[in-house]
Amino acid sequence: GDSVTQMEGPVTLSEEAFLTINCTYTATGYPSLFWYVQYPGEGLQLLLKATKADDKGSNKGFEATYRKETTSFHLEKGSVQVSDSAVYFCALSDRTKGNTPLVFGKGTRLSVIA
Amino acid sequence: EPEVTQTPSHQVTQMGQEVILRCVPISNHLYFYWYRQILGQKVEFLVSFYNNEISEKSEIFDDQFSVERPDGSNFTLKIRSTKLEDSAMYFCASSGEGMGSPLHFGNGTRLTVT
Numbered sequence: 001g002d003s004v005t006q007m008e009g010p011v012t013l014s015e016e017a018f019l020t021i022n023c024t025y026t027a028t029g030y031p032s033l034f035w036y037v038q039y040p041g042e043g044l045q046l047l048l049k050a051t052k053a054d055d056k057g058s059n060k061g062f063e064a065t066y067r068k069e070t071t072s073f074h075l076e077k078g079s080v081q082v083s084d085s086a087v088y089f090c091a092l093s094d095r096t097k098g099n100t101p102l103v104f105g106k107g108t109r110l111s112v113i114a
Numbered sequence: 115e116p117e118v119t120q121t122p123s124h125q126v127t128q129m130g131q132e133v134i135l136r137c138v139p140i141s142n143h144l145y146f147y148w149y150r151q152i153l154g155q156k157v158e159f160l161v162s163f164y165n166n167e168i169s170e171k172s173e174i175f176d177d178q179f180s181v182e183r184p185d186g187s188n189f190t191l192k193i194r195s196t197k198l199e200d201s202a203m204y205f206c207a208s209s210g211e212g213m214g215s216p217l218h219f220g221n222g223t224r225l226t227v228t
Contacts, residue, residue, distance in 0.1 A: 034216060043118075043205055043221040044157070089157060101147060101170060102217055104157040 002027045006090045006105035013080055013112050021075040021108045023064075023090035031092040033057075033066055033073040034102065038087040047075075047088070080112045116140045120206050120220035127196055128228055135191045135223045137206030146189045147207040147217060148181065150174070157205070163189065196227045 007022040025031065035047040035057070048057030053068035062077045073090060090105040119138045127133050139146050148160040161171040163181055178194045189208075193200055203224050207217040 036219075041221075043120075044207075044217075044219040046216045046218070049216055101159040101162050102149075103159070104149075106156040 002029075002031065002092060002094055002103045004090050004092055004103055004105035006088075006108055009087075009107070009109040011108060011110045013110070015082055015112055015114050016079045017112075019075070019077040019080045019084075019110065021088055021090075021110070023073045023075065023105060025071050025073065025090075025092050027071075027092055027094050029094040031094040033064070034091040034093070035062070035064055035073070035075050036089040036091060036104075038089065038107070040086070044089065080110070082112045082114055085110055085112045118206055118208055118218050118220035120204075120223050122223060123221065124224045124226070126226045126228065129198060130195050133193050133196055133225060135193075135204050135206075135225070137189045137191070137220055138187050139189055139206065139208030140218055141187070143208035143210050143218070145169075145209045145211070145215075146181075146183070147209075148191045149205045149207065149219075150202040151205065151222075152199075152202045160191070160204075193225075196225075198227050201225055201227045 003026045005024050032051045034049045036044040037047045038044050048059040050057040050066035056065045064073050064075045087107045087109045089107045091102045093102050121136045146163040149157050151157045159172050161175045162169045180192045182190050203222045205222045206220045209215045209217045
């Protein structure tokens with residue numbers, strides 16, 4: 001079945017450091033790809049998405065590019081802030097099969113220190 | 115911005131008791147979901163609901179679980195006889211129709227079974 005693999009955390013960075021969280025996927029169809037973020041004590045919020053190959057999703061300084069050739073959707077940010085501390089989830093949904101549910105990765109906890 | 119609301123935020127119950135977790139999805143959304151996240155583990159799909167019936171469910175969603183949309187606004191998850199291993203954060207989500215429509219999540223209900 002479809003699956004998502006993302007790098008294990010936790011990731012600890014200093015403020016203004018560059019962030020990369022790797023995500024690769026396996027899907028039999030042609031999925032849409034998502035990054036969700038979970039701030040402490042809150043639910044999951046959509047951070048960005050991409051629905052086709054070479055699309056770049058971006059939001060709040062984060063970006064990720066849908067790479068079909070490497071089946072990847074790595075999350076990047078050029079300069080992280082303390083307020084970016086959260087758990088980040090990569091997810092996919094294969095909408096070519098109808099409105100299928102999201103499949104999530106295990107999540108990567110990011111801690112940014114001042 | 116419209117949001118998904120869940121109540122209660124925290125529910126403590128004894129093993130064997132029934133619990134009902136409540137959700138109010140975004141009003142013009144058509145697809146509804148329940149996910150759960152056991153502490154420290156990945157977010158797992160339980161069930162999706164469309165047009166007043168279950169459209170998909172996972173292996174986790176066995177006979178002790180049920181969902182209902184009793185009126186035009188609420189979407190509930192019932193666990194008939196709770197077990198210790200049901201302790202988790204339960205997230206409700208909703209989405210509109212169309213390819214790549216993102217899921218909007220509530221803040222979750224933390225269920226603790228003692």
